[in-house]
Amino acid sequence: MVNQPAKKQRFNALSLVRNAFSWHQNWEQQWRSPEPLDAYEVIIVGGGGHGLATAYYLAKEHGITNIAVLEKGWIGGGNTGRNTTIVRSNYLWDQSAAIYEHSMKLWEGLTQDLNYNVMFSQRGVMNLAHNITDVRDTQRRVHANRLNGIDSIYLDAAGVKKKVPGIDLRGGGRYPVLGASFQPRGGTARHDAVAWGYARKCDEMGVHIIQNCRVTGFDIQGGMVKGVQTTKGPIRAKKVGLVPAGHSSVLASMAGFHLPVESHPLQALVSEPIKPTIHTVVMSNAVHAYISQSDKGELVIGAGVDQYISYGQRGSQQLAEETLVAICELFPQYKRMKMLRQWGGIVDVCPDASPILTSTPVANMYLNCGWGTGGFKATPGSGHAFAAHIARGEPTELTAPFSLSRFETGFLIDEHGAAAVAH
Amino acid sequence: MLLIRCPYCEQDRPEVEFSYAHQAHKPRPEEAEGTLDDHNWARWVYYRKNIKGVAHERWYHAAGCRKFFNAVRDTVSSEVLATYRSGETPPIEESRIEGEEISFEYERTTEPTSAEEGK
Numbered sequence: 001m002v003n004q005p006a007k008k009q010r011f012n013a014l015s016l017v018r019n020a021f022s023w024h025q026n027w028e029q030q031w032r033s034p035e036p037l038d039a040y041e042v043i044i045v046g047g048g049g050h051g052l053a054t055a056y057y058l059a060k061e062h063g064i065t066n067i068a069v070l071e072k073g074w075i076g077g078g079n080t081g082r083n084t085t086i087v088r089s090n091y092l093w094d095q096s097a098a099i100y101e102h103s104m105k106l107w108e109g110l111t112q113d114l115n116y117n118v119m120f121s122q123r124g125v126m127n128l129a130h131n132i133t134d135v136r137d138t139q140r141r142v143h144a145n146r147l148n149g150i151d152s153i154y155l156d157a158a159g160v161k162k163k164v165p166g167i168d169l170r171g172g173g174r175y176p177v178l179g180a181s182f183q184p185r186g187g188t189a190r191h192d193a194v195a196w197g198y199a200r201k202c203d204e205m206g207v208h209i210i211q212n213c214r215v216t217g218f219d220i221q222g223g224m225v226k227g228v229q230t231t232k233g234p235i236r237a238k239k240v241g242l243v244p245a246g247h248s249s250v251l252a253s254m255a256g257f258h259l260p261v262e263s264h265p266l267q268a269l270v271s272e273p274i275k276p277t278i279h280t281v282v283m284s285n286a287v288h289a290y291i292s293q294s295d296k297g298e299l300v301i302g303a304g305v306d307q308y309i310s311y312g313q314r315g316s317q318q319l320a321e322e323t324l325v326a327i328c329e330l331f332p333q334y335k336r337m338k339m340l341r342q343w344g345g346i347v348d349v350c351p352d353a354s355p356i357l358t359s360t361p362v363a364n365m366y367l368n369c370g371w372g373t374g375g376f377k378a379t380p381g382s383g384h385a386f387a388a389h390i391a392r393g394e395p396t397e398l399t400a401p402f403s404l405s406r407f408e409t410g411f412l413i414d415e416h417g418a419a420a421v422a423h
Numbered sequence: 424m425l426l427i428r429c430p431y432c433e434q435d436r437p438e439v440e441f442s443y444a445h446q447a448h449k450p451r452p453e454e455a456e457g458t459l460d461d462h463n464w465a466r467w468v469y470y471r472k473n474i475k476g477v478a479h480e481r482w483y484h485a486a487g488c489r490k491f492f493n494a495v496r497d498t499v500s501s502e503v504l505a506t507y508r509s510g511e512t513p514p515i516e517e518s519r520i521e522g523e524e525i526s527f528e529y530e531r532t533t534e535p536t537s538a539e540e541g542k
């Protein structure tokens with residue numbers, strides 16, 4: 001039966017060889033596409049990495065498998081499939097360090113856990129310092145990281161040059177490089193594989209992944225959520241977890257509350273593929289440019305956010321230009337390269353650049369959003385922590401600092417300047 | 424890049440001359456800071472409508488006349504539908520293509536005084 005969950009075949013060298021004999025035409029279906037049932041124990045709104053990871057850990061760690069993940073488009077088609085895939089955990093504040101490092105530890109075993117190659121590559125992440133203030137902030141953050149048990153070192157200019165020989169330490173005279181922080185365990189991962197790997201394991205455990213199903217409203221009685229309205233009809237649920245990233249405010253308004261979030265376009269570009277030239281990730285927070293090289297050889301470049309609110313998934317030309325100008329100053333040898341593709345995603349930005357993992361004014365409705373420009377790295381940790389919050393129905397040690405109430409108590413987790421504007 | 428008409432300069436100017444100043448027509452709560460509760464203070468300081476559709480927003484002509492004004496903009500196409508001076512009534516209503524309109528009023532946290540009731 002197509003619609004029964006079944007143990008997946010394991011991916012390994014043997015299965016690869018076996019399938020080669022049939023020209024790779026007979027690989028099994030990776031996840032089903034069931035029609036929604038009338039009711040579920042938990043509904044997750046949003047089939048990005050964070051939503052799928054939440055469902056996965058609810059099933060794996062909390063034994064809740066009667067779950068539907070509702071996605072208005074295709075899974076991973078939001079920011080999960082649009083980001084520059086940088087993974088690191090060297091955040092300044094203790095609360096952030098806790099959740100991002102939790103995530104980092106999960107990344108380190110994710111391919112094995114999912115039996116799906118997420119191509120996690122710990123090539124290191126470097127954050128450049130361009131002036132004395134940057135140097136001091138960077139050193140402060142490196143010390144804070146080490147106190148939290150996170151691998152983090154400070155490199156002087158010579159140390160930067162040794163790791164990235166192509167860099168012009170004078171930065172074209174405009175962006176001199178004085179030093180950098182370096183996290184050896186940081187790196188990149190294959191974004192699509194993260195969504196697909198989680199989806200496949202969710203499906204194996206009986207979770208329904210329902211694509212092309214937009215949530216259009218909620219059934220709320222006496223302040224408690226009873227279900228959702230969707231383009232595939234109403235579906236009842238005991239608990240609802242919202243993980244809609246850029247559309248968080250839209251979903252929250254359907255449930256009757258506002259959020260301290262704004263949605264902005266963030267864009268990225270990739271170049272034509274070239275031979276390996278840069279084997280780590282280099283980020284410059286001051287000039288909002290970051291660069292790494294994909295396994296295909298393309299330079300993957302991230303630009304800044306547009307200043308205005310937008311739900312149109314594209315960024316403006318002048319931001320891409322600013323970023324490329326900075327990249328060319330730092331890496332003069334890339335000046336004549338051609339850019340192949342450019343795209344944008346809608347990121348949900350919080351005033352303190354930290355996420356929201358919270359219970360909401362509606363009982364049994366939970367919200368995970370506000371990851372803004374830097375949530376890909378948090379995908380496993382966010383899903384793991386949010387699943388525990390939903391299962392318990394109350395904050396956990398990891399989620400409590402990220403509750404909505406911090407905007408009232410004033411306990412903001414200000415990672416804006418601290419962890420760098422670029423994530 | 425957007426082309427924005429400054430209602431003071433009465434010229435269409437490129438977006439890079441302007442700074443975004445977020446949600447318009449958001450009144451500062453009348454209550455003194457001490458009497459407004461934390462919930463409503465947070466709404467004033469941090470909360471935003473973040474509309475998907477037609478929104479009223481403030482812009483600042485930073486590299487021009489340096490005046491604040493308001494714009495009506497479609498937040499999906501980014502088209503600037505109208506701009507108008509501060510204090511003027513918006514020429515086009517806000518609307519949403521997805522999501523619900525909910526009140527952004529601050530709740531009164533103190534009882535109205537008799538003097539106010541008499542108004």
Ligand SMILES: Cc1cc2nc3c(=O)[nH]c(=O)nc-3n(C[C@H](O)[C@H](O)[C@H](O)COP(=O)(O)OP(=O)(O)OC[C@H]3O[C@@H](n4cnc5c(N)ncnc54)[C@H](O)[C@@H]3O)c2cc1C
Pocket residue numbers: 045046047048049050051070071072073074075076077078079080081082083084085086087213214215216243244245246247251266267268302343344345346347371372373374375376377378423
């Ligand atoms: C250009 C760019 C570069 C970035 N670079 C990095 C980086 O290098 N490192 C990093 O850590 N982070 C980065 N980020 C941020 C990162 O991509 C996000 O924080 C993260 O992917 C968010 O994951 P998510 O699962 O919450 O969101 P998404 O993947 O966006 O998933 C949300 C899903 O909800 C769905 N949805 C919305 N509304 C509804 C509805 N009404 N009904 C049903 N479904 C709905 C959407 O279709 C979407 O698929 C970048 C983002 C962008 C745009």
Ligand SMILES: [Zn+2]
Pocket residue numbers: 429430431432433484487488489490
């Ligand atoms: Zn002007």
